[in-house]
Amino acid sequence: MPARDQRTTITQVANAAGVSIQTVSNVIRGRGRVGEATRERVAKVISELNYVPHPGASSMRSNRTGQLAHPMPPQSFEPTNNINVEFIRGLVAAAATHGYHVVLTRSDGDPEEIAELCRSGRIDGFVFTGMQPDDLRMETAHRLGMPFACFGRTAPDLPQAWVDIHNADGTDEATTLLIDTGHRRIAFLGHESPYFWDAERRDGYLQAMARAGLQSRVALCGSTDKDIEAAARKLLGRGRPSAIVCSSDRLAVALYAEAGRRGIEVGKELAITGFDDWIVGRNLSPALTTVSTDLHDIAGRVVDRFLTELAGPTDAPGEFVPVELLRRGSA
Amino acid sequence: MPARDQRTTITQVANAAGVSIQTVSNVIRGRGRVGEATRERVAKVISELNYVPHPGASSMRSNRTGQLAHPMPPQSFEPTNNINVEFIRGLVAAAATHGYHVVLTRSDGDPEEIAELCRSGRIDGFVFTGMQPDDLRMETAHRLGMPFACFGRTAPDLPQAWVDIHNADGTDEATTLLIDTGHRRIAFLGHESPYFWDAERRDGYLQAMARAGLQSRVALCGSTDKDIEAAARKLLGRGRPSAIVCSSDRLAVALYAEAGRRGIEVGKELAITGFDDWIVGRNLSPALTTVSTDLHDIAGRVVDRFLTELAGPTDAPGEFVPVELLRRGSA
DNA sequence: CTGAAAGCGCTTACAG
DNA sequence: CTGAAAGCGCTTACAG
Numbered sequence: 001m002p003a004r005d006q007r008t009t010i011t012q013v014a015n016a017a018g019v020s021i022q023t024v025s026n027v028i029r030g031r032g033r034v035g036e037a038t039r040e041r042v043a044k045v046i047s048e049l050n051y052v053p054h055p056g057a058s059s060m061r062s063n064r065t066g067q068l069a070h071p072m073p074p075q076s077f078e079p080t081n082n083i084n085v086e087f088i089r090g091l092v093a094a095a096a097t098h099g100y101h102v103v104l105t106r107s108d109g110d111p112e113e114i115a116e117l118c119r120s121g122r123i124d125g126f127v128f129t130g131m132q133p134d135d136l137r138m139e140t141a142h143r144l145g146m147p148f149a150c151f152g153r154t155a156p157d158l159p160q161a162w163v164d165i166h167n168a169d170g171t172d173e174a175t176t177l178l179i180d181t182g183h184r185r186i187a188f189l190g191h192e193s194p195y196f197w198d199a200e201r202r203d204g205y206l207q208a209m210a211r212a213g214l215q216s217r218v219a220l221c222g223s224t225d226k227d228i229e230a231a232a233r234k235l236l237g238r239g240r241p242s243a244i245v246c247s248s249d250r251l252a253v254a255l256y257a258e259a260g261r262r263g264i265e266v267g268k269e270l271a272i273t274g275f276d277d278w279i280v281g282r283n284l285s286p287a288l289t290t291v292s293t294d295l296h297d298i299a300g301r302v303v304d305r306f307l308t309e310l311a312g313p314t315d316a317p318g319e320f321v322p323v324e325l326l327r328r329g330s331a
Numbered sequence: 332m333p334a335r336d337q338r339t340t341i342t343q344v345a346n347a348a349g350v351s352i353q354t355v356s357n358v359i360r361g362r363g364r365v366g367e368a369t370r371e372r373v374a375k376v377i378s379e380l381n382y383v384p385h386p387g388a389s390s391m392r393s394n395r396t397g398q399l400a401h402p403m404p405p406q407s408f409e410p411t412n413n414i415n416v417e418f419i420r421g422l423v424a425a426a427a428t429h430g431y432h433v434v435l436t437r438s439d440g441d442p443e444e445i446a447e448l449c450r451s452g453r454i455d456g457f458v459f460t461g462m463q464p465d466d467l468r469m470e471t472a473h474r475l476g477m478p479f480a481c482f483g484r485t486a487p488d489l490p491q492a493w494v495d496i497h498n499a500d501g502t503d504e505a506t507t508l509l510i511d512t513g514h515r516r517i518a519f520l521g522h523e524s525p526y527f528w529d530a531e532r533r534d535g536y537l538q539a540m541a542r543a544g545l546q547s548r549v550a551l552c553g554s555t556d557k558d559i560e561a562a563a564r565k566l567l568g569r570g571r572p573s574a575i576v577c578s579s580d581r582l583a584v585a586l587y588a589e590a591g592r593r594g595i596e597v598g599k600e601l602a603i604t605g606f607d608d609w610i611v612g613r614n615l616s617p618a619l620t621t622v623s624t625d626l627h628d629i630a631g632r633v634v635d636r637f638l639t640e641l642a643g644p645t646d647a648p649g650e651f652v653p654v655e656l657l658r659r660g661s662a
Numbered sequence: 663c664t665g666a667a668a669g670c671g672c673t674t675a676c677a678g
Numbered sequence: 679c680t681g682a683a684a685g686c687g688c689t690t691a692c693a694g
Contacts, residue, residue: 006475007452009687020665025689033663054452056387056396057687060670065387067434072423085416092403092435101453103398104423104433121338121385121671122432144337253614260616283611285588340671351681356673364679388671391686452687665694670687678681 008051017045028053059121068100068306069123071107071114071137073130087151090299091127097300098307100124111140118144125310127151127302131160133194147309149302153196153318161309162318163301167197167275170291170323171204174245174273177289178331179212183243183271187217189235189255190247201247201275217241221251232258236270243271243331249278252288252330271331286329293323339382348376359384390452399431399637400454402438402445402468404461418482421630422458428631429638431455442471449475456641458482458633462491464525478640480633484527484649492640493649494632498528498606501622501654502535505576505604508620509662510543514574514602518548520566520586521578532578532606548572552582563589567601574602574662580609583619583661602662617660624654 014021019042026032027042034042045051059065070091072084092102103123107113114137117123125147128137131154141148142159150162171188178186188205191198202218209216221231232254235244246252252274259266266272267286274281274290281288298321308314345352350373357363358373365373376382390396401422403415423433434454438444445468448454456478459468462485472479473490481493502519509517519536522529533549540547552562563585566575577583583605590597597603598617605612605621612619629652639645 007450007687011687021688022665022690023663026664029689031689035663038663050446050450052447052451054391054687056390056452056672057670058689059387060385060391060672060687061689063670072420088419088435089403089437092437096437102435104419104435106420106423106427115381116383119338119381120383121387257614257616280611280614283584283588285591338671342671352672353674353681354679357680360673362673366679369679385671387688388686389673391671391688392673394686663694665692667692668690670689673686674684676681676683678679 007054008049010051010053013042013045013049013051016049017042065122065124066100067103067123068095068125068127068303069103069105069117070127070129071105071117073107073109073132086295087129087299090296091303093296094300094303098303100303102127107137109135109137111136114140115144118146125149125306127306147306147313149306149309151298151302160318161305161314161316163298163305164318164320165197165293165298165323166320167200167323168204168207170275170325171201171245171247172208173204173323173325174275174289174291174331175205175208176212177325177327178243178245178271178273179208179214181271181331184214185217185241186214186243186245187219187235187241188245188247189219189221189231189251191251192220192222198247205245225254228254229258236262236264240264240270242269244273246272246274249274249276249281249288249290252290253278253280253284256284256288267329267331273325273331277326282328284330289328289331290326291323292326293321297321338385339380341382341384344373344376344380344382347380348373396453396455397431398434398454399426399456399458399634400434400436400448401458401460402436402448404438404440404463417626418460418630421627422634424627425631425634429634431634433458438468440466440468442467445471446475449477456480456637458637478637478644480636480640482629482633491649492636492645492647494629494636495649495651496528496624496629496654497651498531498654499535499538501606501656502532502576502578503539504535504654504656505606505620505622505662506536506539507543508656508658509574509576509602509604510539510545512602512662515545516548516572517545517574517576518550518566518572519576519578520550520552520562520582522582523551523553529578536576556585559585560589567593567595571595571601573600575604577603577605580605580607580612580619580621583621584609584611584615587615587619598660598662604656604662608657613659615661620659620662621657622654623657624652628652 010021010024014024024042026034027039095102126141128150131152135154138159150160152164153162154160190202206216219231219235221227236258252272255272256266264270274288277290277292281290341352341355345355355373357365358370426433457472459481462483466485469490481491483495484493485491521533537547550562550566552558567589583603586603595601605619608621608623612621
């Protein structure tokens with residue numbers, strides 16, 4: 001492994017610059033008092049020798065690894081979950097900005113996996129996503145004193161440090177758009193689920209309908225393809241609404257398929273809005289009007305929050321990130 | 332940071348088991364000669380104390396970090412690229428099987444980023460994907476003596492250790508299906524591109540057509556939405572074929588849209604096959620018949636290949652992984 | 663402002 | 679079969 005034999009060490013840098021290794025360390029970490037001339041000389045040598053401090057050695061004394069674990073819950077792998085890649089991209093970018101590397105791990109929700117990572121000395125903390133209502137991962141990290149931040153919330157009494165989107169705003173905006181374009185019989189199609197976000201998205205719809213003095217109609221369905229298809233069939237049957245606000249793009253896609261079977265033209269005879277800006281919705285004809293979230297931005301905020309927690313646990317409240325309604329052909 | 336103060340060390344394990352730290356190390360690494368009774372006693376203590384060796388300390392002597400970098404090229408973030416999540420999932424799982432962690436990094440193709448990772452002592456090697464014809468990343472890793480393995484191939488004269496899918500087989504199979512179901516005027520729609528796989532997918536089509544004694548018709552287009560739309564328009568204009576083999580699902584989706592505009596019914600009046608099993612194709616009506624690759628399996632093979640390279644660079648040839656034709660509604 | 667010493671937790675030779 | 683010693687490359691705390 002030549003790469004390792006050729007490794008430049010702090011000692012070589014110190015010798016070449018004519019200073020002690022301690023001064024080199026100070027220059028790198030921006031600590032202690034180092035004269036300007038010395039600093040420049042050392043920096044020059046570091047760059048010339050392509051010196052990179054050994055993270056393993058560094059972590060032994062500093063208790064910092066410069067690594068962040070992102071345990072991906074199983075549902076983030078489901079093809080219907082679209083947020084993963086964009087979020088990960090943002091996470092890696094934001095982490096890099098602060099000199100952090102992202103270690104990707106699998107997580108089936110078993111807190112023991114989290115505990116082992118806490119004990120491993122491999123990471124400085126976690127970024128969690130896809131939390132379940134009874135998720136034990138955050139509690140485990142908290143108990144073992146490992147900093148973390150979450151995209152999304154869990155039960156209010158559990159430890160968390162969250163950034164989340166404003167779900168109700170999204171469906172409120174979508175519903176309002178439909179009302180403003182003349183629709184009156186507007187239904188909501190959502191999931192029966194234990195998740196916060198499902199309830200919040202429904203509430204946004206209800207709130208906009210109430211404000212306009214319109215009668216609301218909420219349909220909820222299970223999460224299997226069959227459940228969704230059945231709900232779509234019923235909703236587009238006799239007495240169908242002229243517009244439907246969906247709690248997710250996946251539901252909207254099912255409505256497109258059902259509308260196709262019935263010869264109902266989406267965008268003309270039936271308006272549909274989604275939520276998530278899933279790639280599938282973008283490729284439908286007409287393209288789906290949907291509520292989009294800036295996952296890149298969110299990832300940056302989650303990393304910021306993680307760094308805050310790393311500096312010292314806080315009771316800081318969570319942070320809501322605004323959503324954006326993308327108007328396309330379907331509404 | 333309680334997690335770190337509470338850290339169990341090899342010394343604590345050694346004391347509790349009544350052996351030297353060296354023996355504990357031997358038990359963990361399965362090295363040296365350790366008596367059966369001693370091994371069991373030590374293993375019990377390790378498990379009781381939840382001992383995990385400190386990877387930083389370990390890496391200083393062993394030159395092994397147990398970490399693998401996966402630099403994600405920018406195109407893997409494009410929404411039209413579907414392989415990323417599935418592959419990463421498989422990569423993390425396969426790496427974990429061998430005690431490896433995956434460090435995700437961004438890569439804009441700049442070899443200096445790769446060089447810095449090589450020098451960092453943070454990783455034992457790379458898994459590359461999305462290679463460009465003039466990709467300098469593998470060469471850089473090779474020059475710095477860092478082991479790596481690739482999903483996909485690059486120019487034959489460059490260092491590489493690859494696993495790839497059998498592209499020609501896929502389009503050959505798709506074309507043969509169309510021939511077997513009675514089609515005679517079958518066109519191919521592909522990308523003008525410098526990539527291996529585009530040429531190979533075209534060749535599979537040509538080969539199947541030649542075997543059946545049919546006349547082939549190849550249409551190629553650029554990579555922008557506009558280019559693709561123009562190609563679809565032309566292909567579905569006057570004298571259109573009865574079936575089209577596409578080099579990617581993205582192209583197939585564009586054909587669906589164009590067919591929709593012209594009132595041509597896909598699956599009845601026009602057969603279409605894709606390549607990639609993109610989530611969008613699965614959600615079209617009718618669902619797209621396409622060539623699918625088992626990315627989970629491929630990731631496992633790439634990790635195997637990486638471990639081979641880690642044990643000592645080889646000139647072992649690359650490995651082809653079979654593809655599978657998924658027959659759905661469109662053909 | 664700079665440096666000599668201690669020590670982080672391991673693994674690698676090597677001695678017995 | 680097992681252990682005492684050396685040392686991996688850093689950072690910390692402290693002395694000057």
